[in-house]
Amino acid sequence: MSSWVDLAFTEPWLYGTITVFVVAAGVLFLGMKFLGRMIAARQLAKAHPPNARKLSSEDFEALCCRTGLSRAEIARLYFTFMTVTEGESHDSAEKIIEELPYFEGPLQDRMISALKLPEEIDFVILASALSVFSERAALDDKMRFLFRLYSSELTGSVSKQDFTGAGCGVEQVTPGAFHV
Incomplete structure (x- = not known):
């Protein structure tokens, strides 16, 4: 059988x-x-509050093209943004930078000026500003961001004091050695 x-x-x-x-x-x-x-x-x-505008597929695609971030990265950033702003479509840049976990560290207070953020930002402005952290961002954009981040004055140069003040411990840098 x-x-x-x-x-x-x-x-x-x-x-x-x-x-x-x-x-x-x-x-x-x-x-x-x-x-x-x-x-x-x-x-x-x-x-995401029920009455707030949700990102459509077209919004995701436009942000992917504009920022160089992937769809998953944008979705994670949007979720975090909505959590920080408690569902509001925009909030103060200072509050967002302070509460986003990506910016914790000694250079957090310089991020608003380095990213060139206005006082009030929405998600599109934040995603566009954070595109400098994408691996697909242009090297020139990354270099400009780093100089703005480490430069204490708006002269376009990074001095020895800028490096040591930021906690990098670089002692061989001569003032004015780097220029934008």
């Missing part, structure tokens, strides 16, 4: 068995995809 497993893999039943496995795998895949989107939407809804 043969078992149902032997019967399922014999010639007349083999194609039906393969079809059942393929359909079951497809249903499982679609179910997991739907469940993942539902969980992501629920997480975003926690930080």
